[in-house]
Amino acid sequence: MLDGLKRLEYRGYDSSGLIVATNKGFEQVKRTGRVVNLEEALDELQYGGNLGISHTRWATHGDVTEANAHPHTSSDGKISLVHNGVIENYVGMKQFLEKKGYTFQSETDSEALSNLIAYHYAKEGRASGKNPFLEAVRKSLRHVEGTYGIAVVCPDFPLELIGARKGSPLIIGIGKDENLIASDVNAITHCTQNVVYLNDNEVVHMTNADFSITTVSSKNVEAVIHKVDWDTSAAELGDYSHFMEKEIFEQPVSLQNGMRGRFSDDSSTAVFGGLNLNSQELRQIDRILFLACGTAWHACLVAEYLIERFARIPVEVEYASEFRYRNAPLDKNTLVIAISQSGETIDTLGALREAKRKGYRTLAINNSVGSTIARESDGGIYQHAGPEIGVASTKAFTSQIMICAMLALYLGRLRDLSYEDGIQIVKALRGVPEQVGQILQQNEAIAAVAKKYAKYEDCLFLGRQLMFPIALEGALKLKEISYIHAEGYPAAEMKHGPIALICENCPSVFLATSGEIFQKSLANVQEVKARKGKVICIATEGCEIPDNLVDDIIRVPECHEIVKPILMSIPIQLFSYHVALERGCDVDKPRNLAKSVTVE
Ligand code: F6R
Numbered sequence: 157m158l159d160g161l162k163r164l165e166y167r168g169y170d171s172s173g174l175i176v177a178t179n180k181g182f183e184q185v186k187r188t189g190r191v192v193n194l195e196e197a198l199d200e201l202q203y204g205g206n207l208g209i210s211h212t213r214w215a216t217h218g219d220v221t222e223a224n225a226h227p228h229t230s231s232d233g234k235i236s237l238v239h240n241g242v243i244e245n246y247v248g249m250k251q252f253l254e255k256k257g258y259t260f261q262s263e264t265d266s267e268a269l270s271n272l273i274a275y276h277y278a279k280e281g282r283a284s285g286k287n288p289f290l291e292a293v294r295k296s297l298r299h300v301e302g303t304y305g306i307a308v309v310c311p312d313f314p315l316e317l318i319g320a321r322k323g324s325p326l327i328i329g330i331g332k333d334e335n336l337i338a339s340d341v342n343a344i345t346h347c348t349q350n351v352v353y354l355n356d357n358e359v360v361h362m363t364n365a366d367f368s369i370t371t372v373s374s375k376n377v378e379a380v381i382h383k384v385d386w387d388t389s390a391a392e393l394g395d396y397s398h399f400m401e402k403e404i405f406e407q408p409v410s411l412q413n414g415m416r417g418r419f420s421d422d423s424s425t426a427v428f429g430g431l432n433l434n435s436q437e438l439r440q441i442d443r444i445l446f447l448a449c450g451t452a453w454h455a456c457l458v459a460e461y462l463i464e465r466f467a468r469i470p471v472e473v474e475y476a477s478e479f480r481y482r483n484a485p486l487d488k489n490t491l492v493i494a495i496s497q498s499g500e501t502i503d504t505l506g507a508l509r510e511a512k513r514k515g516y517r518t519l520a521i522n523n524s525v526g527s528t529i530a531r532e533s534d535g536g537i538y539q540h541a542g543p544e545i546g547v548a549s550t551k552a553f554t555s556q557i558m559i560c561a562m563l564a565l566y567l568g569r570l571r572d573l574s575y576e577d578g579i580q581i582v583k584a585l586r587g588v589p590e591q592v593g594q595i596l597q598q599n600e601a602i603a604a605v606a607k608k609y610a611k612y613e614d615c616l617f618l619g620r621q622l623m624f625p626i627a628l629e630g631a632l633k634l635k636e637i638s639y640i641h642a643e644g645y646p647a648a649e650m651k652h653g654p655i656a657l658i659c660e661n662c663p664s665v666f667l668a669t670s671g672e673i674f675q676k677s678l679a680n681v682q683e684v685k686a687r688k689g690k691v692i693c694i695a696t697e698g699c700e701i702p703d704n705l706v707d708d709i710i711r712v713p714e715c716h717e718i719v720k721p722i723l724m725s726i727p728i729q730l731f732s733y734h735v736a737l738e739r740g741c742d743v744d745k746p747r748n749l750a751k752s753v754t755v756e
Pocket of ligand 1: 449450451452453497498499504547548549550636753
């Protein structure tokens with residue numbers, strides 16, 4: 157369980173705990189802080205057993221305390237559970253249970269569910285001939301409003317484990333003489349590669365030898381076993397200091413993997429296996445709506461530029477969390493595309509479901525095979541970037557852009573994009589892994605630049621057109637891992653307000669690429685310089701930048717327009733990484749963040 161928790165620590169890391177069925181009964185340990193604190197406690201306690209549940213927490217209700225850490229045990233000691241998600245009606249549940257004599261030790265919503273299951277378990281008795289533990293779980297879940305992925309144990313059934321999900325992911329791992337439940341395949345790939353993806357409103361009951369799935373309303377469900385073919389070492393650190401560093405350096409390979417087998421024989425277009433839409437249907441699409449959160453939302457903004465430019469299809473980009481409650485009118489020929497690395501982000505999933513409910517065709521661009529978003533969309537494209545563990549997304553971002561560039565090419569070639577243009581684009585895309593490798597060789601030089609700027613508390617990222625989303629991403633990367641206040645702006649928009657921030661202590665990172673707009677970008681640099689702002693310029697080789705106009709310059713190879721957003725992303729990732737290291741920040745586990753956000 158500790159191995160599993162460590163592999164899942166990127167999902168939450170403010171406290172952790174576990175409960176084990178030992179030969180002296182169920183024993184529970186919780187610690188605040190990282191999983192290593194729990195491990196140290198367990199080294200002293202020397203617990204052993206064959207069944208248990210464990211959890212690493214990202215606080216939603218209540219402070220970071222041992223009392224609020226999971227597992228939560230009912231006040232009669234009969235039920236313990238770990239829970240991801242949010243029980244929205246827990247206040248009413250708690251009031252009801254208090255009247256029935258149950259007491260509460262924590263401020264969490266999860267404890268209400270353990271007491272509710274205990275209440276139903278006490279009422280159930282053994283007379284019905286059914287398993288009262290399983291009956292109690294199912295009955296309780298019928299009263300839950302909100303989301304859950306749970307694992308539940310009961311000391312009266314020390315060989316049995318129950319799991320259930322609604323909204324939060326849960327998978328079953330089928331091992332040799334052992335069975336497992338986890339909220340992410342990463343937690344169990346070192347034990348087994350055979351998994352069953354549980355669907356919403358399903359409950360699994362298992363022993364080490366067997367398992368069965370029913371719905372919350374007690375209907376039998378047939379399990380479909382999938383094989384996860386991830387290389388388990390891909391989720392390990394190897395010789396790197398941080399996952400973020402490892403994943404930045406993996407990009408030549410992850411980008412190559414995203415392209416593998418996806419170009420036509422004549423190298424003039426892309427081919428995708430799983431869109432589930434034929435060419436005729438795709439030609440009828442007259443609008444595309446992209447939905448995502450965070451970094452993936454920035455990839456959508458890049459997609460907007462690329463698809464509008466190369467395929468001439470109007471594109472809109474929405475924050476998934478806004479779209480799902482906005483009831484936006486959509487045209488019937490709109491294709492909805494959700495981008496999500498994890499495939500489990502609850503807002504993106506909610507928005508996708510809302511689009512499906514309204515009858516729109518949906519696709520997902522996703523990095524996690526078998527994730528909920530991948531399974532629920534009508535078709536999709538896997539990124540094949542390999543597991544991303546670092547909380548700050550890097551290789552998943554560039555791989556999302558790569559897939560969007562290929563999609564722009566594919567849609568363009570179904571419409572007006574010429575054969576010759578297609579050939580040029582495929583050539584440019586194929587050259588990306590090598591060019592990314594060249595930029596990575598500048599790691600030390602970029603680290604030296606980062607060192608100079610790590611002391612400032614504010615930073616602007618400025619770029620025009622395709623570089624605007626990269627500016628947003630640069631600001632997000634820097635702020636999330638170094639806690640420096642950073643903002644991304646279209647470079648020309650800066651004059652309409654943010655320019656007030658420019659001073660000696662607020663440096664700007666300019667993203668300048670060759671092309672029509674370059675001189676205009678340069679004019680924006682002049683505006684910053686005129687106000688004593690320090691300038692770090694990331695520019696393609698072709699751009700001529702007058703001496704003394706910028707304080708530091710980082711170059712990326714000259715390249716085709718379509719690949720600029722990928723190449724320009726690499727220096728901002730390395731810059732943020734080194735700034736954060738210089739400031740002594742925990743790069744892989746930045747404060748307050750969690751990798752996949754499975755709560756609204
Ligand atoms: C930032 C970051 C987040 C994610 C966002 C969406 O570095 O990683 O902003 O991009 O939480 O996650 P996915 O792509 O898993 O839906």
